[in-house]
Amino acid sequence: MLQLEVVVASGWLAAEDIVPVRALVSVLNRFGDFYEGSPLAIPLPENAPSEVPAVVLSNKLGNSRIEIARSRLNFRWTRPSTEGAPLEVIVGEFGQRMGAILEDLGQRPGRLGLFVARLFDREEPGTYLAKKYCNEHALSGPLNRPEGFEVHAHKVYKLSPEFVVNSWVRLKTAKRQGGDYDAIAIEQDLNTLGDLLQTARYDRADIVAFFDAAIRGLDEVIGRYFPELGGDRSA
Amino acid sequence: MAVLDTTQDDTVTFREDTCDQSRLLQLVATDWFVARLLGNAQDRHLFSPPAAWYEGMTLDPASTSSLKVIRASTERDSQFFSFAAVGFPTDVATIEPAARASSTTTSPASFEWADSRPDEPLREAFDRLVELSLLEQDWDYEGGLPPTPAALASARRVLEDLSRLDGALSHHQVDPYNIAPLPDGGLLVEWKVASRLLEIIVGPAGTFSSILANGDITKREYSQEQCISRSRVLALVLQLPHQ
Numbered sequence: 001m002l003q004l005e006v007v008v009a010s011g012w013l014a015a016e017d018i019v020p021v022r023a024l025v026s027v028l029n030r031f032g033d034f035y036e037g038s039p040l041a042i043p044l045p046e047n048a049p050s051e052v053p054a055v056v057l058s059n060k061l062g063n064s065r066i067e068i069a070r071s072r073l074n075f076r077w078t079r080p081s082t083e084g085a086p087l088e089v090i091v092g093e094f095g096q097r098m099g100a101i102l103e104d105l106g107q108r109p110g111r112l113g114l115f116v117a118r119l120f121d122r123e124e125p126g127t128y129l130a131k132k133y134c135n136e137h138a139l140s141g142p143l144n145r146p147e148g149f150e151v152h153a154h155k156v157y158k159l160s161p162e163f164v165v166n167s168w169v170r171l172k173t174a175k176r177q178g179g180d181y182d183a184i185a186i187e188q189d190l191n192t193l194g195d196l197l198q199t200a201r202y203d204r205a206d207i208v209a210f211f212d213a214a215i216r217g218l219d220e221v222i223g224r225y226f227p228e229l230g231g232d233r234s235a
Numbered sequence: 236m237a238v239l240d241t242t243q244d245d246t247v248t249f250r251e252d253t254c255d256q257s258r259l260l261q262l263v264a265t266d267w268f269v270a271r272l273l274g275n276a277q278d279r280h281l282f283s284p285p286a287a288w289y290e291g292m293t294l295d296p297a298s299t300s301s302l303k304v305i306r307a308s309t310e311r312d313s314q315f316f317s318f319a320a321v322g323f324p325t326d327v328a329t330i331e332p333a334a335r336a337s338s339t340t341t342s343p344a345s346f347e348w349a350d351s352r353p354d355e356p357l358r359e360a361f362d363r364l365v366e367l368s369l370l371e372q373d374w375d376y377e378g379g380l381p382p383t384p385a386a387l388a389s390a391r392r393v394l395e396d397l398s399r400l401d402g403a404l405s406h407h408q409v410d411p412y413n414i415a416p417l418p419d420g421g422l423l424v425e426w427k428v429a430s431r432l433l434e435i436i437v438g439p440a441g442t443f444s445s446i447l448a449n450g451d452i453t454k455r456e457y458s459q460e461q462c463i464s465r466s467r468v469l470a471l472v473l474q475l476p477h478q
Contacts, residue, residue, distance in 0.1 A: 024400075025474045032466025039469070041400040055400070 002186070002229060004087055006117040007077040009094035009211060010191075011102060011109035012051075014198050016070035018105060020054040023068045026104040027057055031097060036060050066097070073098055073109075087116065088215055095211030099204035108201035112163075113191030114214040118222075120229075125149070125173040125184045147181055148173045156193070160213040162206065165190050167221060186225075188218045357398045363414045364391055370416055379418035385441035386422045390414070393424070393435070393468050400473075408476055428476045435468055443468050 020041070027035055037058035044054055053067035053074065067074040075094035077085070091114060102109060122128050126149040133151055134143050143149075151171040159165045168189040173181040192200065192210070202210065223229070370381040397409040412427035420439035425432060432448040444461045445468065460467070 021400075021473055022477070025470045025477075028466045028470035028473070032464055032470065036464070036466055038396050039400055043401075 002118045002120045003079070004085070004090075004116070004118050005079050005185075006115070007087065007090050007094070008113075008115040009075040009091060009098060010111075010113040010115070011073045011098050011202075011207065012111035012113075012197060013071045013107055014110040016050045017107050018068065018070050018073070020068045020070065022105055023073070023101060024055050024057065026101045027066055027068075027097075030100055030104070031066075034059055034064075035066060037062060037065075073101065091116075091211050091215045092208075095208045098211075099207040102207070103204045108203055109207070110197040110200045110202070111192050111194060112202060112207060112210045112214075113189065114211060114218065115187070115189045116218055117185060117187045119174060119176070119183045119185055121176070121183050123182065125181050129171055129173065129184065159190070159217045160209070163192055163210055163213060165192055165214075165217070166194075167217070169221060169225060171225065186222060188221060190214045190217055357394050357410055360394050360411050360414060361391070364394070367414065367416050367422065374416065375418060377418065379416065380420035380439070382416050382422050383420040383439045383441075386420060386437045386439055389441035389443065389465070390422050390424055390437045393465060393472075396465070396469055397472065409472065426472055426475055431475055433471055433475050435471070445471055447471065 024039060028039075035057040037060055039055060039057045041055050042053060044052060050071035051069050053069045053072075055068040056065055057068075058065040061080055063078045063080040065076050067076060075098060077090050077094075098109075126146040129149040129151060130139060130143045130146050150173070151169075153169045155167045156164065157167060166189070168187070170185075170187040170189075172185045172187070174183045174185040175181055176183050364387055367382050368387050372381055373379060374381060394411075400409065408428075410426075411424050412432075413423070413425040415423045415425075417423055417436070422437040424435045424437065426435075427433075430449065430451050434446040434448070436444045436446070438444070443463050443465065445459065445463055447458045449456045449458075463471075
């Protein structure tokens with residue numbers, strides 16, 4: 001079974017147009033009941049990259065947080081120890097929140113991205129991945145019974161009529177508790193093209209539409225890599 | 236100014252110059268003191284014990300020059316720190332920790348405190364809360380109740396949140412203009428920016444309500460919010476300069 005580990009929804013601005021305190025006020029007013037952990041301002045040197053978060057606000061459980069940088073908003077979710085959440089719900093809420101906050105700030109991002117990391121348990125995951133993606137020559141030679149194995153793939157495709165995206169998929173053998181590899185980590189990164197950062201301007205409806213499409217896109221892609229998982233993809 | 240000397244065996248010595256008893260009592264009651272002793276001078280706010288932790292500290296009524304018992308603890312990392320039988324002679328006082336569970340931290344060899352503390356955000360506000368926590372019943376000669384632990388804790392939490400935002404805010408933006416006790420055991424915390432005055436009323440149970448006054452005295456508009464969250468309090472404070 002796939003287990004969701006990390007979800008990060010990001011919005012990039014073309015310039016350093018986010019005033020962290022103003023964004024914080026928007027978050028507190030709109031979503032203060034959710035992000036009720038203690039806010040934290042990170043003292044940054046003047047020459048720090050504008051994508052580095054200046055203010056971080058977390059939920060009480062500590063597994064969901066918003067990171068506010070001068071040119072970027074990140075919404076991050078990390079699997080807590082005891083409970084999970086449907087991926088569609090997490091990503092959908094992130095899209096809604098990002099759209100609302102940036103609308104409050106009068107800003108439109110030029111780039112949007114969604115990163116999702118999942119794990120699924122598998123005995124001898126290196127061999128499993130090698131057999132899945134390598135030919136007989138490789139398997140009988142240099143890739144004979146590998147313990148660790150990684151596959152990275154990058155594509156550019158049309159996610160929907162409005163969005164052309166980079167799609168990164170990284171499959172890696174992983175260790176849940178040290179010792180031998182016992183799982184496969186699946187990382188998916190779907191983001192609009194960096195070349196469009198300066199020209200694209202996504203409004204609130206675009207942002208919500210992107211994340212709705214992105215989660216469907218991720219699901220579809222992972223179904224192609226692991227058809228054996230059937231419908232069990234998004235938990 | 237008082238100078239606090241510490242040594243590796245955790246013997247703490249006060250060298251008294253001009254520090255008076257009430258000031259000493261107040262300063263010892265801050266978690267800053269504990270943080271310094273535990274070697275975390277850079278991060279006093281990691282130590283956020285409830286306001287009640289210094290309640291065990293009393294002045295010996297028989298002598299104005301001695302502290303009878305100081306007991307301080309912090310739950311962070313299960314560290315526990317206590318002082319007992321503190322003597323405070325006229326010019327030299329020695330505090331010897333009676334028990335200390337954690338030995339993982341080292342004490343700084345020597346540092347100054349009190350008036351020489353760095354320009355920490357909200358320093359005066361935190362000190363003011365400590366001061367108010369020492370009020371007794373009938374502090375206003377009209378039967379006023381002392382601030383409740385819940386009210387002090389709620390006010391302190393807001394101040395801590397603001398102090399954690401220090402990197403993104405200026406001091407004048409977050410420093411309260413006034414903190415005052417209320418007769419029902421609550422607190423009034425006020426911020427003032429230009430002609431805007433924000434009053435946060437912390438009830439005896441630690442709840443918040445707000446009054447925002449905007450405009451000069453001849454033409455002032457008021458808006459009130461009852462039973463608001465801590466997040467809303469923070470938002471009101473942060474947006475005060477921008478309204």
